[in-house]
Amino acid sequence: MFSSASVDTTTGQITLRAEFPNPKGDLLPGLYVRVRIEQAVRKNAILVPQRSIVRNAEGAAQVYVVKDGTVEARDVTLGESHGSDWIVEAGLEPGEQVIANGTMKAQPGGKVTPTTVDADSVTPAATDSAQKADDAGTK
Numbered sequence: 001m002f003s004s005a006s007v008d009t010t011t012g013q014i015t016l017r018a019e020f021p022n023p024k025g026d027l028l029p030g031l032y033v034r035v036r037i038e039q040a041v042r043k044n045a046i047l048v049p050q051r052s053i054v055r056n057a058e059g060a061a062q063v064y065v066v067k068d069g070t071v072e073a074r075d076v077t078l079g080e081s082h083g084s085d086w087i088v089e090a091g092l093e094p095g096e097q098v099i100a101n102g103t104m105k106a107q108p109g110g111k112v113t114p115t116t117v118d119a120d121s122v123t124p125a126a127t128d129s130a131q132k133a134d135d136a137g138t139k
Contacts, residue, residue, distance in 0.1 A: 052100040
């Protein structure tokens with residue numbers, strides 16, 4: 001049972017005060033512990049590597065999507081960062097191929113032969129239920 005919470009606005013650190021059973025007496029009164037608590041889980045979240053995000057002239061976030069071997073620029077709405085990935089709030093559908101390597105060479109309308117890479121082998125997944133957009137290289 002949580003009895004109080006406070007947030008340090010300079011560091012973002014949250015201090016919680018809680019009561020819980022301690023039948024073996026592992027924790028003594030006044031001891032502090034460091035706890036990691038899962039705050040929220042987004043089922044079916046789409047994560048893309050930060051390196052796959054490009055900015056247009058207005059500064060809006062875009063990704064290059066490979067559709068039928070052709071590159072198209074797609075506006076995306078980004079959420080929070082998660083490690084070296086961004087959560088995509090809008091603009092991508094699960095399973096779409098995103099160019100993550102070679103974005104400087106890619107041009108909308110250009111023809112590419114994508115090479116799919118297991119996203120989990122490139123960066124760790126946030127959760128087992130999180131989906132990563134496919135990593136595609138340019139030719």
